C-alpha cells in the first residue's frame with residue numbers, strides 16, 4: 455500500500471516538506487485553511503498592485519537556495535537582490551559591507567568612530583566566519599567536524615569574535631560599544647531590538663548580500679512549489695481547514711477536516727502554528743501537563759502593523775524616491791520611533807500597473823494594543839485607520855508628498871496576520887527572539903506522538919524562513935529513511 459502523508463498548512467514549510475515527500479513518491483495531501491497557498495509567503499492583489507501578505511524579502515542563509523537547488527527548482531523562479539539602508543533625518547546609509555557602513559556612520563557620528571571601528575571589526579571577522587559556516591552546509595548536519603576545523607583554519611580569529619557575542623543581546627552589545635544613545639537605538643532597531651548577538655551578526659551578513667525577493671512577488675514563489683507538488687502526484691487542498699488530528703493509542707492516524715470529513719494517513723505533519731497544533735488540533739488530553747504549561751507560557755515573536763500603498767507616479771515622487779539607495783529602508787523618525795519603508799517594485803515592474811509604484815510601510819507592534827478590540831469592530835476599524843494614517847505621516851518624513859500620490863491603500867494589523875495564518879498573536883517568526891522568553895522545545899521528546907511530526911518556524915529557535923525551511927528538509931529526510939528501513943515510526 456502507498457504510504458500517505460497529510461500535511462497541515464501550505465506555508466513555505468508545509469509546501470517544502472510536501473515537495474520532498476511527493477518527489478519520494480508518497481501520497482501527499484496538503485490541507486490549507488486559506489484560499490491561497492503560501493502562508494506568510496503569499497500575496498494579495500488590489501487594482502493591479504501585487505502586495506506581499508507577509509514578509510517582503512527572504513534570506514537564504516545557506517539553506518533556502520540549496521533546498522531549491524536540491525529540488526531542481528533553483529532555475530524556476532528568479533530572485534532579485536533586496537538591499538537595505540538605514541535612514542534618519544536627511545541621512546541615508548546603505549548597508550553594503552562592514553567597512554562601508556563603518557565609514558559612512560563615522561562621518562555622521564565622528565565621536566563614535568573608534569567604537570565603530572571596533573564594532574565593525576567584529577562584524578567583519580565574525581561575519582566572514584558565520585558566512586563560511588552557513589554556506590558550508592552545516593545546517594544540513596553533515597561533516598560537522600571537518601567543516602568547523604576548516605573554518606578555524608581559514609578564520610583563526612573566529613573564536614575571539616564568537617566570544618564577543620556570547621551571552622550578549624543586540625541591545626546589550628550596542629550598549630557596550632556605543633555611548634551615543636541615538637546611534638545605539640538605530641542599530642538596535644535594525645532587527646528585533648532584543649535578540650541574541652549571534653543573530654545581530656546574521657542580520658548584518660544578510661543585509662550585506664543575502665536578502666532576496668522572488669520576481670513576480672511572493673505568491674509566484676508559493677505557486678511554483680504547489681506546481682511541483684502536483685507534478686509529482688501530490689495535492690494541495692485550498693480553503694480546507696483541519697479541525698483535529700486524530701489520535702489513537704498514542705499514534706496519529708489521520709486528520710478530521712473542519713467540515714467533519716475524516717481522512718486516514720500513515721503520517722501527519724503539522725506545518726501550522728505549534729500552539730494551535732498542540733492545544734487545538736491534537737488536544738491537551740493527549741499532551742503532558744509539562745508541554746501544555748510550556749506552550750501556554752511561551753511568548754511569540756512580535757507582530758507587525760503594515761500599510762500597503764499603490765502610488766501614482768509624478769516628477770515630484772521620482773525626486774523623493776531618489777532617497778532610496780536600496781529598496782528596504784529602516785527609517786528612524788524625528789521622535790526616535792523606527793519604521794520600515796520598502797519600495798516593493800524598485801526592481802520588479804511586473805508587480806505594479808505600468809508607470810506606478812508600490813510601498814510597504816510597517817513597524818513592530820504590540821499585540822496587547824489590539825487584543826481588546828477583537829470584540830469591538832467599530833473601535834478596531836478606527837484604530838486600524840488611525841495607525842495606518844500615522845505610519846503614512848511618518849513615512850512622509852522620508853518621502854515628502856507621499857500622501858498625495860496614494861491610489862490604493864490597504865493595511866494589516868496583528869489581528870489580520872493572525873486571522874489569515876493562525877499564527878498565535880500574529881507572531882511574525884515563531885517564538886520570541888528574546889533569549890529570556892524563547893522556549894526550548896525538544897521535539898519529539900516533548901511531544902511523543904507516534905507517526906506525527908511538527909515543522910515550521912516554531913520548531914527551531916530562532917524562527918524565520920531559513921531555519922523554518924530546514925525543519926521541512928529534516929522531516930522529508932526522516933520519513934524517506936523510515937520508508938527505506940520499512941519502519942513506520944522513529945519511536946517504534
Ligand SMILES: Cc1cc2nc3c(=O)[nH]c(=O)nc-3n(C[C@H](O)[C@H](O)[C@H](O)COP(=O)(O)OP(=O)(O)OC[C@H]3O[C@@H](n4cnc5c(N)ncnc54)[C@H](O)[C@@H]3O)c2cc1C
Nearest residue numbers: 463465466467486487493494509695696726910911918919
Ligand atoms: C511582516 C513579516 C515580515 C517578516 N520578515 C521576515 C524576514 O525578514 N526574514 C525571515 O526570515 N522571516 C520573516 N518573516 C517570517 C517568515 O515569513 C516566517 O517565519 C515563515 O514564512 C514561516 O513559514 P511557515 O510555513 O512555518 O508558517 P506560515 O507561513 O505561517 O504557514 C502556516 C500555514 O498553516 C496554515 N494553517 C494554520 N492552521 C491551519 C489549519 N488548522 N488547517 C489548515 N491550515 C492551517 C496557515 O493558514 C498558513 O498558511 C516575516 C513575517 C512577517 C509577517
